[in-house]
Amino acid sequence: MAPGISGTDILSIHDVTKSYGSLPVLKGVTLSVGPGRIFAIIGPNGAGKTTLFKVMTGESPCNGGRILFDGADVTRQPAHQRVRMGMGRTFQVARVFSDFTVRDNLVAAVEARRRAHGEATGPVLAIDPPDFILDEAAALLAEGGLERLAGVEARFLSHGDKKRLEFMIALALKPRMLMLDEPTAGMSPTDRQGIARLIARIRDQRGITVVMTEHDMDIVFTLADQIMVLNYGETVATGTVDEIRHNPAVQDVYLGKEMTHA
Numbered sequence: 001m002a003p004g005i006s007g008t009d010i011l012s013i014h015d016v017t018k019s020y021g022s023l024p025v026l027k028g029v030t031l032s033v034g035p036g037r038i039f040a041i042i043g044p045n046g047a048g049k050t051t052l053f054k055v056m057t058g059e060s061p062c063n064g065g066r067i068l069f070d071g072a073d074v075t076r077q078p079a080h081q082r083v084r085m086g087m088g089r090t091f092q093v094a095r096v097f098s099d100f101t102v103r104d105n106l107v108a109a110v111e112a113r114r115r116a117h118g119e120a121t122g123p124v125l126a127i128d129p130p131d132f133i134l135d136e137a138a139a140l141l142a143e144g145g146l147e148r149l150a151g152v153e154a155r156f157l158s159h160g161d162k163k164r165l166e167f168m169i170a171l172a173l174k175p176r177m178l179m180l181d182e183p184t185a186g187m188s189p190t191d192r193q194g195i196a197r198l199i200a201r202i203r204d205q206r207g208i209t210v211v212m213t214e215h216d217m218d219i220v221f222t223l224a225d226q227i228m229v230l231n232y233g234e235t236v237a238t239g240t241v242d243e244i245r246h247n248p249a250v251q252d253v254y255l256g257k258e259m260t261h262a
Ligand SMILES: Nc1ncnc2c1ncn2[C@@H]1O[C@H](COP(=O)(O)OP(=O)(O)OP(=O)(O)O)[C@@H](O)[C@H]1O
Pocket: 020, 023, 025, 043, 044, 045, 046, 047, 048, 049, 050, 051, 052
């Protein structure tokens, strides 16, 4: 096992590098995330957060280094295989079926999981789904606070509600880890707080590990167990909220004095 990688971590990344052409964007990033933790990646614009996120999800291959998920080397695994292994994710712009109702989006997600796990065969998106699938979709509607919107087509949802739906679609796949790329981007303060509560609940009640990039420091400081600060593709610091807030190098590159004394 490579140095710095612990057998108990659900996700570990060792010395990952990534360049776009001749531009090095990740310059040897190492991190590890314990099960049931909320791990936030922060840093200034252009630091490489989204690139790191894409490398972790398999959307973009890394040039060097290793990525382990739940003990398995997934460095060369495509994104869909990582999802199948339990790495759920959401996108900066929520991806849902716009012409489906909220309920049908969840029914489709439950059916997709059952097929992926070999629990079901036959036509996808059954017109008349059995009760146990409707029950599971109903439970997801309730958990996501989406019951009042069950019959609404997803294209009519507010940004915040669409994001909630995308979360619940990701949870329908029963992931062990959820990767969230700027989950509160573009939201009203109320929607941000709602999403933050949902993320905390997902971790507390389902025990799901969460890895997220996020610009809103109130959200990060409220939720994160561990924070990693990136700058120019390199790790400036990794630590708890208190450790990051009081780290002089982090204050220099990102937080400034005001946030650290908030
Ligand atoms: N597909 C690409 N091709 C070329 N360069 C890219 C590509 N994607 C990102 N970059 C460059 O890589 C660097 C890191 O970008 P990245 O989007 O990962 O940063 P970020 O920390 O997520 O920034 P932000 O907070 O603004 O979203 C930037 O210099 C960016 O211009």
